[in-house]
Amino acid sequence: MEKLKAHQLGVKHKAVSVFLTNGGKILLQQRALGKYHTPGMWANSCCTHPHWQEDSMACAQRRLQEELGIIQDTLTYVKTAEYRADVGGGLIEHEVVDIYWGEMPDPEAYALNPDEVNAIAWHSLDDIRALIAQQPQQFTPWLKIYLDQHADFLADLA
Numbered sequence: 001m002e003k004l005k006a007h008q009l010g011v012k013h014k015a016v017s018v019f020l021t022n023g024g025k026i027l028l029q030q031r032a033l034g035k036y037h038t039p040g041m042w043a044n045s046c047c048t049h050p051h052w053q054e055d056s057m058a059c060a061q062r063r064l065q066e067e068l069g070i071i072q073d074t075l076t077y078v079k080t081a082e083y084r085a086d087v088g089g090g091l092i093e094h095e096v097v098d099i100y101w102g103e104m105p106d107p108e109a110y111a112l113n114p115d116e117v118n119a120i121a122w123h124s125l126d127d128i129r130a131l132i133a134q135q136p137q138q139f140t141p142w143l144k145i146y147l148d149q150h151a152d153f154l155a156d157l158a
Helices: 003-009 056-068 125-134 141-149 151-157
Strands: 012-022 025-031 046-048 076-088 091-103 117-123
Touching: 003 091, 012 056, 012 076, 025 125, 046 056, 056 091, 056 117, 076 141, 091 141, 117 125, 125 141, 125 151, 141 151
Parallel strands: 012 091
Antiparallel strands: 012 025, 012 046, 025 117, 076 091
16 A cells, blocks of 8 residues: 555554664754645654565665665664554554664764755754644654653663
8 A cells, every 4th residue: 555545544554763862862853845744844863664575674774864864774673662643634644663763973964855854953852842842733743652652762762
């Protein structure tokens, strides 16, 4: 099933999320303004859907390079989480997500793909929570779910 169709029907499907950290800060990306859902909203470092039968680690590494121009060979699997979220426009993400973490030694080593990413920012976990409290509409539903339901792993990583 195509990704858009899965989101229109709210069908549960596989996904991958990556959190990159450096010096106690987490890399957030602002989604490109042309994305078909949640354009311009802030999300975790990278998130995507694997190709059919693609290994989730390989998918995470591929999308880091495609979205952010980052080659990250040392990702660590953190956990698998499931969530269901309304992402607007009649679309539902119902995802089973393999979550990965990586330390980014050089926070300036990136090349944004403008079709995928509008901007990036580095923030502490406390700062992210404060920003979400101030302007929740600027953050993706899944980032808010991760902070609400999976903050234990984020606190350990940052």
